[in-house]
Amino acid sequence: MAKKREKYFDPYIFYTTITLVVIGIIMVFSSSYVQAKFKMNDAYYFLKRNVIYAFMGFFTMMFVSKINYRRLEKFIPLIGGITVLLLVAVLTPLGVSFNGAKRWLGIGGLTIMPSEIAKFASIIIVSKVIENKKDKIGSLVQGILPPLLVSTIFFALIVLQPDLSTAGTIIMTTFVMLFVAGMDFKYVYSMIGAGVGLLGIMIAIAPYRLKRLTSFLDPFKDPLGDGYQVIQSLYALGSGGLFGLGLGRSRQKFFYIPEPQNDFIFAIIGEELGYIGCIFLLLLFLFLIYRCIRVAINCPDTFSCMLVTGITSQIGIQVMINIAVATSSMPVTGMPLPFISYGGSSLIIFMAAIGIVLNISRYVKLDRS
Template sequence: MLERIKQFDFILISAIVTLSIFGLIMVYTSSYTLGELDYNDGLHFFKRQLIFFIAGLVLMFISSFVSLKFAGRISPWLILISVVLLILVLTPQLGVVRNGSRRWVNLGVVFQPSEIVKIFMVIYFAKFYSQRKEYFDKFFYGVMPPLILFAIVAGFIMAQPDLGTTIHLLAICGAIIIFSGVKFRHIIGLILTGAGLATLFAIAEPYRLQRITSFMKPFEDLQGAGYQLASSYVSIATGGLFGAGLGNSVQKLGYLPEAHTDFIMSVIVEELGVIGITIVVGCYLIILFRGIKIANEAHNDYYRLLGIGITFQIIIQAIINLGAMSGLMPITGIPLPFISYGGTSLVIMMVASGLLINVSGRKKTVS
């Protein structure tokens, strides 16, 4: 065990823990007023996030030592569990509706199954494509099977409805396919198909189309769809180099919706300015580069693809969130990894990070 620990990537671990602790601080400052108003306790959200952080640390430690081979062997069963969980979300007595979407399930503890599904899909895709290299010429045997399961899982997620998570999952699985060595012609075909379907689903419902148009011209509907992004712009514009100071955001005082969740980065910019952006983006870049390094040094193709999948799971989610708060991408409701308030997101991200740390202990030089 000590030999394995010595092989762990402690630079990666430091970046993950730094982001998580920084997230705790920002959840405290961005949610204090809301906690006082809604729960008569300014520390309400902070205390809950602290519990999730501690649980996440424990599970990250455990997932750093689990058998990756065993996880790969049971990966088809993990997909079955994913489907069952997503069905439970749509079950009237179990599914929990928030903000017009049914994305949570109450099994004594309320959690978001789609976050768990992301990890299960990464494990399954990594295991499958690591074993099919000699069959990549045969699309329907070497490439297609996981895509059928992806379509089933994506269908249940879209029924919640949750286009943002579906696109995130599509991008993660797409990254694994690209790095697996699948033929270039297959990759191009899959990219075109995925982009076409994403566009079709985006414009199929009026509210989704409104989100796309509002992010391009938010100031044309300041009292409606453009309000949240316009408020985010105000936070960004007032941040400057050093920000207004920790705890001094004005927009979090009821002006910026979801200030402690999806738009927590706007509060970070307003309070800490460029310094805050540098801390966050710097840590994500460390995770990206260390994750790629870990994948390249992995003992076999399964570990390599698993490392790639988890790295891109974190980074793509960060890009989607940062793109939304800055107006470069549509608002999708995707939280900022390790920082946004949300128990399921934080815990699952730390479990995924534990698996990446696990891979880092399995370099080519290690038996």
């Protein structure tokens, strides 16, 4: 049973999220206006849409923050069913293809990305399953496999799009949730081994994934092909130096980095705002994660603890992957930077997830001074 509700949510989480979103709006415009003017004949094309998405995300976040998180339990079958239907629909003619992948769903004039919804639908469902199985979490069959089965269903449907990176974050987030819930260490090592083996198989059966891996190991072997984006990203980060070239003065956004407002926006941030700007952004993410962890530690029940743990893990994992790709520390994945990269589905869903954390923080005694 939840503790007495506090009047206010955690202001640090709220204002840090808003700060990240504002930085995202500024950097999306700065990185996109050149290509938007050329491709769309409107330099403000991405800015206008991103501002709309931000307002939609804000109102969604505030609305969700006022709803008792326990009410989510009643809608778990609906959340799971709708998410699975959307993921299946992507694989039908309703799915919208881009760069050889079917990850979007066209409904009327709207385009949504069901895999973004699946990230947090999985967290909600897995949180409830773990709460129901918390006394059996030491058992492989009764405690660990049930939540893994949930995330595996989403994993399989997303891999078919194909989108291995998003599918992988769902499994990794579930792993973190199980670990926090008290999973036995012998299963931790087994799951890591199984994950590495599965990744090897997924790479082996898809030639394009193997090409991405080899181009990551030496991007300059194919500077105009698979290594192109990473090389341009490194040029951008290197050009920025300590203090950057100045806001709006990136050179790599002039058609060197394709769609710089998306997956490689961190490279533009590094080029324009320098090492100092990158560190500031990382500190904001770290502070957000720290405050969320504070909430998770003090949660009144297992369900809320798992919700906050899952949401925090998803944000942290995605930030690490995006920055690792931009700095050539791992192969290109197509993973956006939360709150920063352009994309309506991602921004609205992540802000809604923060709304859940804000609501849970109302039931947690934290130092808000």
